[in-house]
Structure formats: structure tokens, C-alpha cells
Amino acid sequence: MRRWQSFLGVxxxxxxxxxxxxxxxxxxxxxxAAKASAVVVGNVLSVESFWTKxxxxxxxxxxxxxxxxxxxxxxxxxxxxxxGGTVNGYTVEAHGFPxxxxxxxxxxxxERDKNDADVTRVLGYQEGMYRVTADKAGRxxxxxxxxxxARLLTADGKLAPPPxxxxxxxxxxxxxxxxxxxxxxxx
Amino acid sequence: MNRARIFxxxxxxxxxALAAVAGAQAYVLLSPRRTWDAAPTxxxxxxxxxxxxxxxxxxxxxxxxxxxxxxAWNGAxxxxxxxxxxxxxxxxxxxxxxxxxMLNFQDPLGACTGSCxxxxxxxxxxxxxxxxxxxxDADIVTNTAYNWADANDPCSGQEFRIEGVMVxxxxxxxxxxxxxxxxxxxxxxxxxxxxxPASTEADDEAGIDDLY
Numbered sequence: 001m002r003r004w005q006s007f008l009g010v011x012x013x014x015x016x017x018x019x020x021x022x023x024x025x026x027x028x029x030x031x032x033a034a035k036a037s038a039v040v041v042g043n044v045l046s047v048e049s050f051w052t053k054x055x056x057x058x059x060x061x062x063x064x065x066x067x068x069x070x071x072x073x074x075x076x077x078x079x080x081x082x083x084g085g086t087v088n089g090y091t092v093e094a095h096g097f098p099x100x101x102x103x104x105x106x107x108x109x110x111e112r113d114k115n116d117a118d119v120t121r122v123l124g125y126q127e128g129m130y131r132v133t134a135d136k137a138g139r140x141x142x143x144x145x146x147x148x149x150a151r152l153l154t155a156d157g158k159l160a161p162p163p164x165x166x167x168x169x170x171x172x173x174x175x176x177x178x179x180x181x182x183x184x185x186x187x
Numbered sequence: 188m189n190r191a192r193i194f195x196x197x198x199x200x201x202x203x204a205l206a207a208v209a210g211a212q213a214y215v216l217l218s219p220r221r222t223w224d225a226a227p228t229x230x231x232x233x234x235x236x237x238x239x240x241x242x243x244x245x246x247x248x249x250x251x252x253x254x255x256x257x258x259a260w261n262g263a264x265x266x267x268x269x270x271x272x273x274x275x276x277x278x279x280x281x282x283x284x285x286x287x288x289m290l291n292f293q294d295p296l297g298a299c300t301g302s303c304x305x306x307x308x309x310x311x312x313x314x315x316x317x318x319x320x321x322x323x324d325a326d327i328v329t330n331t332a333y334n335w336a337d338a339n340d341p342c343s344g345q346e347f348r349i350e351g352v353m354v355x356x357x358x359x360x361x362x363x364x365x366x367x368x369x370x371x372x373x374x375x376x377x378x379x380x381x382x383x384p385a386s387t388e389a390d391d392e393a394g395i396d397d398l399y
Contacts, residue, residue, distance in 0.1 A: 022299070022306040022359075023352060023377075056282040057296050057308070083298045084308065092283050092310045094298065095359060115297040124302055152375075 026160030033178035038072030049085025060085035062100035214394030241339035253350035325360035351384035
């Protein structure tokens, strides 16, 4: 029966609707681990969208309570910014960018904004963010957040393979190992 | 025929039917469905892209011409007014939500860095009241850290063709999402030096026909 359920799942996936798109070059987890200022697991305490001081764009900030800093140093609460959001009924949709929801649990590859050292962003856009949920056995699974909004290309221009869900503990171990290989201090 | 076999056949039939539906309507619209009230006029950044060596145009007119070409969005088979216009102009005062769609060859927002080649932003108000949304602005920014080329700039194999990428991105600005038809402009893949996405295919045109 499970096999047929799988077929049904494949059929439904064929109807899955991607959202939209910007164009990004694919970053492997090895690249993400090598370049991230920190890799953390945490819970989103709050989410707020607002126009930037320049008035040019709506951004959204998530306050994330850090439970585990896998690589690098991170404060106990980190504010992570992404582009897009809704203010007073007006929505700016930043296609292919990370989005946050209060209460969700995330694994994040973080970077400091190159233009504003006080701002922290998700490295690699959606490729640098996983939503953590529990499977039927109660194990924590890190689910990729890459959706149809991101057009991910490899260096030779081919479509990058979509990332797959992975057990959170396995991903933690992988990130630590990738960090060691990149010569980074591992927590 | 036992119940398990009947169930298997039913599931298989459903999968085949779903696949057929997905294949028949390959283009995908942004969700929620959204359109412009009137054809937008994109301002194409008159600074151009300095990495494009095309005799001094820096890709600005090549990009503008590709966007409005009858080989792209304005060539959909249904006879109608153009769905998109473009002009080469200053994009000073670049701001999302100002009602002026702009194609910025730089990234004043600092939004498209690192692995990002080009990013599209759309803004829209709430429902018109009939379940659809009105697009009031759509802007594109570009990462100048990468090398770009246009039709008048020999592509060495490492550059991305600006016309194809921007016709794809303006497709999002018009309300289209990614298609699963390989070779279509809205298919989410393009290789370096490949400018095929600058010319829309039947699937892209069907999507535009649906919207406008």
C-alpha cells in the first residue's frame, strides 16, 4: 500500500504550484558552511515588516531565539532580515527570498549584510534556511525552504537539484564536518 | 478483482489524470492571480551594465528591445494592445511601490548579492473584489558582480545573456510563475550564453493570453 501512496504523492507533486521567481546561483551546503558567519537552530519569537528608512522597500525582520549555534558565534537572540513583506495592506513580494512566521523553528545559515554590519541575513537566500518539523516518529526533520520562487542555477547554467529533507541531527553533524573541512572552529 | 487491485488501479488512474492535467496547463500564474490594469512601461536603467562590451550601449537598448519585442510578451497570439512597454531612462529615485516599474542594472537595495543574479519584486494592493489582485509596481535589480553579455557582445561561455534573463524576469512582473515546459521562457533554467528565453514559446504566450 505504501508504494501506491508514493505514486499518489508523485501525482500530487506534479500539480504543485511554484510561486514565482528570481534567479540565483546554487550554493552547496559546503559553500554555505564555509561562508556563513554562523549556523544556528532557533525559534522565531516575532516577525515584523516595515518600510526601510530610505522608503525604498519593505523588509521583514524575525527575532530568532538561538538554541544552538552549530558554527560561528551568535547572540542568544538574533534579528534576521529579509526583503519583502506586508505593511498596511501593501505587499512587496521578494520572489525567491526567505520568509518567516512566528513560532516556527529554523536552521539558518547566517551572514552579515555587506552594506550594514548591524543587519543579519540568511546566506544563500532560501537555500540557507530549513524549517524544522517533527516526523511521525518524533524525530526532528530539517525541511528545505526552496520553493518555485527561486530559479537556482549551477555554475554551468543547469538547473540545480532541489535540496531534500534531512534529519536535523544529521544536518547538524554534516554542517560541523563541513565547517571542520573549511578550517572553521566548530561549536 | 479484489479490493486492493481496484484501489491500485484507481490510484494509478488518478496519477495519470493528474499528470495529464499538469502537462496540458503547463504555464503557471502567480498566486494570488494578479495583473496590471494597463500595460506597464518599464524604465530600463540608462546606465546599462558595464560588463557588456557591445560598443557603448552596455546592454540597455538590447534589453529594452528584447522586452517589447514581438518575439516576447507582446507577440502572444491573441490580437491586442501590447502588454508591456519599456523605455531607456534614468532610474534615479528607485523605490518599490512608487508605481514606476524599473529594471535597475544595479542593486541600490543591497538585496541581490552573493548567489543572486537578478531579483524581481512585485507589489500589489488587496483584492479588486473579484478574487484577483492589481499589480501596482514591479521592479528588478541586478547583481553586477557577475558578467553579462547581450546579442552584440560575443559570449565566452561564462556570461549570462541579459535579454533572456530580463524577459524571464519581466514575465514574473506580468503575473507569470515558473513553467514546467522545458524551453519556455518561464522554465526555471538557463545556461550561460543561452539567449533562447528572450523569445517566448507557445506555453508562455498561453499564460499571457490567460492573464490579459
